[in-house]
Amino acid sequence: MNIEEIIRSKIRNIPDFPKKGIMFRDITTLLQDKEGYRMTIDAFIKRYARMEIDCIAGIEARGFLIGGAIAYELRKGLVPIRKRGKLPYKTLSFEYELEYGTDSIEAHVDAVKKGEKVLIIDDLLATGGTSLACAKLVEKLGGEVVELAFIVDLPDLGGSKKIREAGYRYFTLVQFEGE
Secondary structure (H helix, E strand, C coil): CCHHHHHHHCCEEEECCCCCCCEEEECHHHHHCHHHHHHHHHHHHHHHCCCCCCEEEEECCHHHHHHHHHHHHHCCEEEEEEECCCCCCCEEEEEEEECCEEEEEEEECCCCCCCCEEEEEEEEECCCHHHHHHHHHHHHCCCEEEEEEEEEECHHHCHHHHHHHCCCCEEEEEECCCC
């Protein structure tokens, strides 16, 4: 088995969650598996070890689990991107559209310095709304987005297409298409 097949095999599929007709891709089983988790982090390290990156931005909450390990291994800082109202210091926020309404993400105003090269990490790419908002927030803070990275891509939901169309690079370890 190659790395993609191994990682795919360690992700639990939960039908009809959070509602009927949705196949939920649960990465907690991958994180619980010591070899699977290490293999996942190592794959990201291999990709980013030679890239010019100043810090890792992890999107709440599973992006913290992956981003923290990658930041540690690459000896980079970790920038937590949180939902509104979760950070204690002065923040900068970015509001974005959801299917029915809006949401907002935040980072501390001093989390990214002008000109820093930032890698954005999250567990899963679905519609791309939160990921694109994070990229815009990093730019609003003065950073430059190097790439957006995910364990899982669900291309049928259109997020990867939106990221490409917005002019960002992205990377995923596995895809689940049409399932």
